[in-house]
Amino acid sequence: MTDKISEDLAHIRSMMERSSRFVSLSGLSGIGAGATGVVGAYFAHRIIEKSGSVVNGYYNHQTVFDLVVLALITLIVALFFGSFFTIRKSKKLGLPVWTSTTKKTMIQLSIPLLVGGVFCLALIKYELFGLIAGTTLIFYGLALLNAEKYVFSDIKYLGLLEIILGCIALFWIGKGLLFWTIGFGFLHIIYGVILYRKYK
Template identity: 50%
Template sequence: MNTHLQHLENLREIRSIMDRSSRFLSLSGLSGVAAGVCALLGAGVVKWYLGSHYLLSRSFYQTTPNWDTIFFLGAVAAVVLVLALGSGIYFTQRKARQNRQTIWDSQAKRLLLNLALPLVAGGIFCGALLYHGLVYLIAPAMLIFYGLALLNASKYTLRDIRFLGLSEIGLGLVACFFIGYGLLSWTIGFGLLHILYGTIMYVKYEREAPAHT
C-alpha cells in the first residue's frame, strides 16, 4: 500500500515538473482583479464624459463620433491598458519571487507571442470598423478577439484561463445583436469577468497554497 502511494506521489511530481517546463505558471489572480478594477474605472470615466443617455442611443453606435470623442476614448483605453499591464507585471513578478521562478523565460515568451497575435489582428480589425463607420461592432469585436487571444495563450499557462477566453467570446457574440449596449458589454467582459476570474484563481492557487504550481 505504501509503495502504491509512493508511486502516485512520484507521478504527481513528474507531472508538476513537466507543467513547469512547458507552461508559464506565475500568472497571479490579483493581476486579473487589478485589470478588472482598472476597466471599471475607465468605463465609469467614459460614461461620465458621454452621458448615459448618449451611450444608449443607437445613433451613437451607427455613426462615427467626432474626433474629440475618438481621441478621448482612445486616451482612456490607453490609460486603462497601461495601468492593467503595470499591475499585472507587478503581481506576476511577486508571485514568481514567491515560487522562486523567473518571470522572463521561454514559457513566458511563447505565452506573449500566442497572446499578441490575435490581439494585433483584433486591433487592426477594430481600426477597419472605425474607418468604415461601424462603431457599434467595435466593443463586441474587442471582446471576441481578446477571448481568442486568451484561448490561444491558454496552452502555455494555467488551463483555467481557457474558460475566461470562452466567456469573453460568448459575451462578444451576444453583444453583436444588442446595439446600444457596447459599453455595458465591454464593462462586463473586461471588468466584471476579470475580477471574477482573478478572485477564483487567487483563492484556488495562491491564498491556500502560495507555492502551488
C-alpha cells in the same frame, strides 16, 4: 515505499507543469485588471454622458478620440497590475519570469490581439463605432483560447465567455460600454478570484 513513489511522481508532475505552463500567472493580476476595467468604464461613461452625442451607439469624433485615449491608459494600467503581481508570484515561487514558455504565451496572445487591433482601426476609420465593443471582446477571447495551452487551462472558460459576450454585443449596438464593463471588468475579477483561491 508506495508513499515515496507517489511523492516522487507528484514532484515530477509538478516540474513538468512548471516547465510547460506559465504558472506564475497570478489571480491578483486578473482582479487588478478587472478593477481597472471597471474604473475605466466609469470614466468612459462620464465622457459619453458629457458629450451628449450618442445616437444609436455612434459618437462624434472628439468623443471617439477621448475614449481611445482612455482605453489606452486603462490598458497600460491593467498591464502594470498584471506584470507587478506576476513578477511578485514568480519571486515567491522562485521561478524566472521570462522563459521560453512566457515567450510562447506572449506570441499566442499577441497574434489575435494585433489582428483585432487592426480590424478595430478599420472600424474607426469607417465610423462603425457600434461594432467595436463586440469586436474587441471576441478577439480578446480568441487570444485567451489561443494561449490556453501555455497557462492554466481555466483561462479557456474566460475566453469562451468573452467571445459569447462579444457576439451578443454585435447585435446590441449602443450598449457597448455595458458589455465592456462586464467582459473586461467583472469577468476578470471573478476569474481572478477563482484563480487566486485555486492556485494561491
